Amino acid sequence: AQTVTQSQPEMSVQEAETVTLSCTYDTSENNYYLFWYKQPPSRQMILVIRQEAYKQQNATENRFSVNFQKAAKSFSLKISDSQLGDTAMYFCAFMKGASGSRLTFGEGTQLTVNP
Amino acid sequence: GAGVSQSPRYKVAKRGQDVALRCDPISGHVSLFWYQQALGQGPEFLTYFQNEAQLDKSGLPSDRFFAERPEGSVSTLKIQRTQQEDSAVYLCASSLAAELRNTIYFGEGSWLTVV
Numbered sequence: 001a002q003t004v005t006q007s008q009p010e011m012s013v014q015e016a017e018t019v020t021l022s023c024t025y026d027t028s029e030n031n032y033y034l035f036w037y038k039q040p041p042s043r044q045m046i047l048v049i050r051q052e053a054y055k056q057q058n059a060t061e062n063r064f065s066v067n068f069q070k071a072a073k074s075f076s077l078k079i080s081d082s083q084l085g086d087t088a089m090y091f092c093a094f095m096k097g098a099s100g101s102r103l104t105f106g107e108g109t110q111l112t113v114n115p
Numbered sequence: 116g117a118g119v120s121q122s123p124r125y126k127v128a129k130r131g132q133d134v135a136l137r138c139d140p141i142s143g144h145v146s147l148f149w150y151q152q153a154l155g156q157g158p159e160f161l162t163y164f165q166n167e168a169q170l171d172k173s174g175l176p177s178d179r180f181f182a183e184r185p186e187g188s189v190s191t192l193k194i195q196r197t198q199q200e201d202s203a204v205y206l207c208a209s210s211l212a213a214e215l216r217n218t219i220y221f222g223e224g225s226w227l228t229v230v
Contacts, residue, residue: 043204045221091157100170105157
């Protein structure tokens with residue numbers, strides 16, 4: 001079974017600064033995908049960024065980037081130039097590389113961006 | 116539809132009551148997932164459909180939980196004889212196909228409170 005651990009229940013950052021959210025995972029799979037989802041108070045899960053395990057290059061999406069360390073099973077999210085709208089719960093998630101696979105989520109990190 | 120739609124958004128049920136939660140996936144989406152998210156936790160997988168076939172129901176916590184998708188579009192999650200521990204947000208998600216390159220889209224969830 002796969003497990004995903006987020007060790008930071010809460011984080012805060014000043015507007016325009018950079019923050020890094022941590023995630024580690026445990027799996028015996030070699031083919032898998034990793035995700036960061038954002039969940040605002042509305043509860044809708046919004047995909048922030050995804051990483052294919054077979055790709056060595058770290059994924060980036062505008063202000064969001066990841067540091068994927070496959071050997072260490074670490075997958076951190078860096079948010080640059082933080083904006084007030086980034087305030088939300090952030091979940092790290094794992095999915096096996098097979099069709100119809102489920103997402104396994106971590107416990108989440110509540111990020112607050114302060115003005 | 117424009118997005119994954121879930122109803123009701125909020126439901127208060129008395130302990131022992133039966134409830135039915137509906138999910139309208141994005142039109143044409145083949146894959147459909149149900150997740151349960153307890154307060155302060157990450158979502159946990161319940162069940163997965165590919166078209167009308169329920170291919171994985173290993174996450175359903177008890178035989179009081181039942182899901183169906185008879186025509187391969189709308190899905191209903193039914194909880195019989197609700198108990199307080201069933202209080203959670205129930206999230207539905209869909210994707211265009213089973214292939215992993217397809218983004219998974221989430222609805223805003225149905226908030227169930229059992230009193």
